[in-house]
Amino acid sequence: MLTRLELVSLIALFAFFAATLCVARLYSIMPTSAKSSVNQTARTTASLAVFLGSGGHTTEALALLQTLDLDKYTPRTYIISEGDSLSADKARKFETSRDPSSTSYTVITLPRARRVHQSLVSTPATALRSLVGLLGIHRLSTISCRKPKYVLIC
Numbered sequence: 001m002l003t004r005l006e007l008v009s010l011i012a013l014f015a016f017f018a019a020t021l022c023v024a025r026l027y028s029i030m031p032t033s034a035k036s037s038v039n040q041t042a043r044t045t046a047s048l049a050v051f052l053g054s055g056g057h058t059t060e061a062l063a064l065l066q067t068l069d070l071d072k073y074t075p076r077t078y079i080i081s082e083g084d085s086l087s088a089d090k091a092r093k094f095e096t097s098r099d100p101s102s103t104s105y106t107v108i109t110l111p112r113a114r115r116v117h118q119s120l121v122s123t124p125a126t127a128l129r130s131l132v133g134l135l136g137i138h139r140l141s142t143i144s145c146r147k148p149k150y151v152l153i154c
Contacts (some may be wrong), residue, residue: 011126052087052090052091080110081109088107
C-alpha cells in the first residue's frame with residue numbers, strides 16, 4: 001500500500017510528464033513558418049477526425065456524417081478505443097456503403113486511459129499510455145465529437 005506522500009509524489013510526477021508531453025505536442029504541430037500556414041478560405045477540403053464510442057454514440061456520429069458532403073472532408077480519421085471493434089466495423093461499413101473503393105479514411109485505435117473498475121493507483125500509468133497514443137495523431141482540420149454536442153473546427 002502506498003503512503004499518502006508516495007501517492008502525492010506519484011500524482012505530481014504524472015502531472016509533470018503529462019504537461020511536458022502536451023507542450024511537446026503543441027510545439028510539434030505549430031507551423032514552422034508563416035509560409036506553411038494554409039489560408040482556410042482557399043482550402044477546398046479539410047481533414048476530419050471522428051471520435052466513435054459505445055452506447056449508441058457511434059450510430060449518432062455516423063448519422064451526423066451522413067448529412068455532410070464528405071467530398072469536402074477528406075481524408076477522414078475514425079478514432080476508437082482499444083477493444084471497441086464494433087465501432088471500427090461500423091465505420092468501415094459506413095465508408096464502403098458510400099464508396100466500396102474508398103481509401104480516403106483510416107481507423108485509429110487508441111489505448112484506453114482508464115478501464116472500468118481500474119484501481120486509481122494504476123490509472124496514471126494507463127492514462128500516460130493513452131496520452132502517448134494521442135501524440136501519434138496527425139494535425140487535423142476538423143474534429144467531430146458527439147458528447148458534448150459540438151464540432152471543433154481549427
